[in-house]
Ligand SMILES: Nc1ncnc2c1ncn2[C@@H]1O[C@H](COP(=O)(O)OP(=O)(O)O)[C@@H](O)[C@H]1O
């Protein structure tokens with residue numbers, strides 16, 4: 001059983017650098033980053049603002065490519081893929097939750113969640129409806145299925161976004177500071193929901209600069225100035241914080 | 243994808259003010275285009291009707307006879323045989339009128355002027371009587387020998403009244419000077435710019451003036467079921483007449499009365515046939531229509547440019563507002579071409595709805611204007627040969643206007659949509675709100 005595909009790492013980074021060129025100046029946002037994420041993890045990337053969390057998530061999320069080193073996502077070397085293939089990989093293997101939700105304003109909750117399935121073109125309407133309603137139930141907002149984002153609170157919107165991220169049953173869900181735009185009570189509820197979904201089998205990788213959020217993680221990757229300075233469990237992190 | 247259409251429709255509905263402004267502009271341009279083309283069609287129809295009554299058929303088979311190389315008589319000999327051939331070889335022929343052609347001087351007691359003199363067999367001319375508005379006299383008297391019909395401008399210039407005599411002088415076809423006294427039997431209301439130097443006499447009188455025998459005529463005027471076939475029919479007749487042994491003149495875009503000097507200088511004798519269309523015989527009408535069409539095209543281009551700029555501007559704004567949304571959609575796996583389709587759909591939907599509304603409004607407005615019997619300003623009355631504004635709504639033209647406006651506006655949305663498709667998904671990750 002040791003070599004079943006599901007035990008292969010979903011994400012594998014080795015010696016990754018990421019440079020941003022601003023005219024003549026080159027900013028190195030990530031240096032020599034190596035990282036593996038295995039199925040079932042609930043991992044947080046922790047670090048102060050500007051430490052490279054977003055950059056790292058962008059590389060793993062296949063919306064940007066590394067300057068040096070190798071990024072393998074769902075078995076694919078992203079540096080070797082064309083734009084269209086990267087887009088397909090994002091659609092089929094990844095789920096995204098954004099800090100500012102980023103729902104389609106003119107579509108209701110149901111349609112927002114259904115959208116990735118429409119892009120995939122794999123399911124018929126009945127199958128899509130079943131899947132979408134199942135997810136809306138799991139994130140606890142089935143009764144708001146026909147409300148548009150403008151009619152929902154921040155926490156409700158993030159729930160819709162989580163349902164949208166999960167609807168394609170992705171290998172991993174990436175979330176860049178998913179609670180940063182929410183008050184702490186709502187933020188905690190969202191983290192509860194993510195944890196619950198993780199127990200049901202979804203792999204999460206999210207970032208935060210909030211120590212309280214870090215404490216919820218199963219594994220903590222600490223980033224400072226674009227380098228991974230420590231890999232620890234949440235308990236180790238908490239002990240050190242104390 | 244239906245959802246793209248839904249997104250487009252709802253985004254348009256959400257930005258109601260912007261949508262109404264641009265949609266309204268597109269609709270107004272469509273209304274204008276529909277009205278302008280209807281005015282063009284109406285004008286063309288009335289000009290064509292008038293011109294084909296006064297001086298030309300849709301197609302004319304006429305020619306010149308040169309007894310010596312320095313002369314030119316606007317005449318065909320043995321026209322009956324020619325008419326038989328022509329009738330046989332003209333597809334879609336509706337009716338045939340035979341006219342005499344001449345060009346000479348009208349001399350009254352006080353003044354004189356050059357004039358086109360047409361020989362006419364009034365008993366065979368139904369349209370002529372219907373379309374001309376006779377101010378004084380009686381048009382049926384044109385059947386009497388040495389009668390003449392002139393237009394008001396000529397009557398004024400030469401100070402002629404009904405019953406007055408006017409001397410018609412020209413060269414016979416052998417080259418000698420000849421003149422005939424004619425009696426004014428009818429004075430007609432002007433019909434277009436050229437009526438000031440048009441006059442009509444019976445065929446027999448014209449033959450007498452030129453010294454022609456009864457087997458001659460000026461030309462055979464052909465009226466087609468579909469006047470738009472005129473060029474094609476003329477081209478076909480030129481070929482067929484050559485096959486039947488006639489000598490046929492090269493096609494020149496000029497009326498016959500501008501061809502005398504050219505033909506006189508040419509070095510041949512005997513009969514040559516000249517096949518022309520209404521556009522050749524009425525250059526003024528041709529240039530009026532060409533000018534009118536050019537004005538429509540220019541106005542339309544300017545308006546289209548404004549609309550395109552409007553559409554591009556509106557879409558730029560929409561894209562700027564929705565950058566984050568587009569970035570997110572790209573991140574969750576929407577391909578570039580789908581983003582392009584999403585925004586083009588928005589532009590196309592707006593264009594289609596507004597231009598359809600515009601077309602419907604335009605057609606209604608055209609019927610309304612017709613019903614109001616608006617009088618044209620004096621200057622235009624002369625040029626457009628019509629007293630009232632007549633709009634002719636032509637369904638294919640309206641559909642074409644609609645399709646062109648909707649199509650061009652949609653094209654205008656491609657550039658901004660393409661820029662949107664190039665947006666990087668990282669845009670969505672930017673944490674700032
Ligand atoms: N698009 C970019 N262009 C230039 N520099 C960038 C860009 N994105 C991020 N950076 C720089 O890279 C570093 C890491 O940024 P980021 O990954 O956003 O950090 P975090 O998400 O931890 O706040 C910062 O110094 C930032 O200024």
Ligand SMILES: [Mg+2]
Pocket residue numbers: 053054055176673
């Ligand atoms: Mg960040």
